[in-house]
Structures are given as structure tokens and as C-alpha cells.
Amino acid sequence: MKRTVTRSTMIMVVTLLSLTTSLFARSHRVDQIPNGSELGCASCHVTPGGPRTAFGTLIENSYLSGGNVVWGPELAAADADGDGFSNGHELEDPFGVWTSGSTNPGNTSFVTNPGSNSSVPEGDAAKSSFQMQFTDMTPHVGQYFEIRIVDTSNDLTVASEDLSSIGDAAYEFVFLHALEDGASYQVDFWADHNGNGTYDAPPTDHAWRVDLASVSGNTMESFSHNTNFTDIGGTVSIDHLAAVPTELVLYDNYPNPFNPETVIRYELAAPGFVELNVYNLQGAQVATLQSGVRQAGLQSVAWNARNYRGEQLPAGIYIYTLRADGQMHSKRMMLLK
Ligand SMILES: [Ca+2]
Ligand SMILES: [Ca+2]
Ligand SMILES: [Ca+2]
Numbered sequence: 001m002k003r004t005v006t007r008s009t010m011i012m013v014v015t016l017l018s019l020t021t022s023l024f025a026r027s028h029r030v031d032q033i034p035n036g037s038e039l040g041c042a043s044c045h046v047t048p049g050g051p052r053t054a055f056g057t058l059i060e061n062s063y064l065s066g067g068n069v070v071w072g073p074e075l076a077a078a079d080a081d082g083d084g085f086s087n088g089h090e091l092e093d094p095f096g097v098w099t100s101g102s103t104n105p106g107n108t109s110f111v112t113n114p115g116s117n118s119s120v121p122e123g124d125a126a127k128s129s130f131q132m133q134f135t136d137m138t139p140h141v142g143q144y145f146e147i148r149i150v151d152t153s154n155d156l157t158v159a160s161e162d163l164s165s166i167g168d169a170a171y172e173f174v175f176l177h178a179l180e181d182g183a184s185y186q187v188d189f190w191a192d193h194n195g196n197g198t199y200d201a202p203p204t205d206h207a208w209r210v211d212l213a214s215v216s217g218n219t220m221e222s223f224s225h226n227t228n229f230t231d232i233g234g235t236v237s238i239d240h241l242a243a244v245p246t247e248l249v250l251y252d253n254y255p256n257p258f259n260p261e262t263v264i265r266y267e268l269a270a271p272g273f274v275e276l277n278v279y280n281l282q283g284a285q286v287a288t289l290q291s292g293v294r295q296a297g298l299q300s301v302a303w304n305a306r307n308y309r310g311e312q313l314p315a316g317i318y319i320y321t322l323r324a325d326g327q328m329h330s331k332r333m334m335l336l337k
Pocket of ligand 2: 081083090113114115116117118119120289
């Protein structure tokens with residue numbers, strides 16, 4: 001990195017910083033814990049700049065690096081004030097996934113003081129949270145993915161989320177305040193392996209179930225891709241796929257890179273004329289995959305890497321461009337040999 005700060009500016013900044021720290025304690029650390037601005041310095045100091053709270057002491061002793069707070073899973077899991085709720089639970093980031101500079105997590109009105117045992121979460125805020133970590137999901141990158149948590153006592157879905165397109169082999173979901181202590185749940189999830197936009201029993205689509213028996217506190221599970229499928233049934237909500245999308249969306253093709261075939265998917269907000277073309281990097285149009293009126297909803301088009309004349313195209317990067325509804329979207333794909 002280039003240094004553009006002059007020596008005199010540096011001295012001024014250092015002087016200002018030392019003045020500020022002596023007057024206002026380490027107020028910059030407020031931005032280094034999730035929802036830190038909700039409590040200000042009160043999370044770490046009993047009085048501004050005064051004695052530290054249990055949370056402030058824990059950070060001071062074990063979670064500073066170069067004067068900055070090291071927020072993460074470990075500090076989140078600890079319960080500094082011993083009130084039975086972890087620091088992360090009290091700050092709405094139970095698994096310590098928040099990073100400084102990003103949007104504050106969770107519901108700010110649920111935040112309680114991790115440095116005071118008289119400040120504790122109540123009602124929904126006291127409910128436990130769940131984190132599901134996925135790894136090695138490479139076979140499904142680019143596919144639609146859905147996960148839901150079902151209360152096994154009444155078969156009701158207590159939380160669900162989806163990804164319109166899996167972006168990476170590793171990803172995670174956090175469901176805040178979804179679990180009741182002592183209750184049991186099943187976590188059902190599936191990837192739209194055949195790309196048709198609806199759930200099909202395995203092995204056509206890949207679907208799995210993880211059981212959470214009698215949960216106690218904030219709970220974390222991890223899952224790596226395997227072929228031990230469970231048919232999670234047709235009750236999974238895919239309503240939003242049937243529903244008309246509100247805007248034109250062009251998804252990453254899958255697989256990518258590819259050989260010999262890939263699938264391009266997009267969502268159309270209203271019925272209308274659609275043109276889907278493929279160009280090479282020189283800007284020449286090499287194929288037209290669609291040209292005509294299409295219905296609203298999810299559309300899926302396969303391409304076998306052949307040009308207008310049916311000839312196999314050389315390996316390389318190609319651009320696919322979707323024109324519809326007065327808009328144009330483009331993405332890149334890579335053909336391998
Ligand atoms: Ca606590
Ligand atoms: Ca507390
Ligand atoms: Ca499917």
C-alpha cells in the first residue's frame with residue numbers, strides 16, 4: 001500500500017488520538033463489537049472511561065490485538081457477566097460471524113448489555129439461535145438452494161431461507177431466536193440439482209435432513225456434501241418460485257466452467273419478448289439461445305457450446321446477454337476443452 005500521509009500529519013493525528021483516548025476512553029472499540037453503538041461505552045465501562053465491566057475486562061485481558069477488539073466465535077460464545085446468555089447472544093451475533101464495518105446484525109431492540117448481569121434478553125430475544133455451516137457444496141454451485149427448520153412436535157416450519165443461486169462451495173445460514181430450549185427440530189434442505197425450479201425426490205434433486213434433538217442454547221451444525229439423501233417431501237415451500245418475480249434476474253450459468261453443456265437460468269417479471277444471445281470476447285454473436293415471447297417466472301435454457309451452424313466452439317470465455325423488459329443483463333461463462 002502507498003503511504004501518502006506526511007510526517008507532520010502523522011504527528012497531528014497521533015496527538016489528536018492520544019487526546020481523544022484520554023478523554024473518551026477507547027470509544028473506537030464500540031465499532032468493533034456488533035451493535036456496539038446501541039450501548040456505547042457502557043458495555044465495557046461502568047462509567048465512561050471508568051472501571052471496566054466484566055465484558056470490558058474479558059476483552060482487555062484476552063481479546064485485543066494492536067489495541068483493537070478481536071470479535072469472533074470465541075468471544076461471542078463466552079458469557080462475560082455470567083447471566084446465562086453469551087456475549088454474542090446479548091449483542092445479536094451469537095456465532096460471532098459479524099465483522100467490523102458491516103451492518104449491525106439482528107434486531108437492535110433485542111440487544112442487552114454483555115457486561116451487566118441485570119441486563120438480560122427476555123421473550124423472543126431469549127430464544128436460542130441456530131447456525132448451519134455448509135462446506136464442499138461444489139456440485140451445487142449455481143443452483144437454487146432452500147433450507148427450513150421444522151418443529152417436530154407440530155410439524156410447523158419455524159424458519160426458512162433460500163439462495164437463488166449457491167455462490168460458493170462454503171456458506172452458512174444463521175437463524176436468530178428460532179429455537180426453544182428443550183424442543184426438537186429437523187433441519188431440511190435441498191438443492192435444485194436438475195435446475196427445473198421445483199423439488200424432485202432424490203437423487204434427481206439432492207435433499208438432506210439433520211435432526212436437532214432437545215436443543216439447549218445456541219446451536220451450531222455443519223454439513224459437507226454427501227450422497228446420504230433423505231426425501232424431505234413435497235411440503236417444502238417453493239412458493240416464491242411459482243410467484244411472479246418483481247424484477248428481471250439473470251443467474252450464473254451452471255456448471256461453470258463447463259464442457260460440453262451448461263444451463264442458463266433467469267427470472268422474468270412479466271410475460272414479454274426475450275432475447276438470449278452468446279458472444280465471444282471479440283464481441284461477435286456466436287449463438288442465439290432464445291428469441292421470442294416467454295411467460296413470467298423462472299426460465300431455464302441449456303447450451304451445448306455450438307454456434308449457429310452446429311459447430312463446436314473453441315474453449316474460452318463467452319458472454320451471455322439477456323434482453324427483456326427494456327433491460328439488458330450480461331454474465332461470463334467459461335468453456336473448457
Ligand atoms: Ca451474558
Ligand atoms: Ca447481560
Ligand atoms: Ca428440481
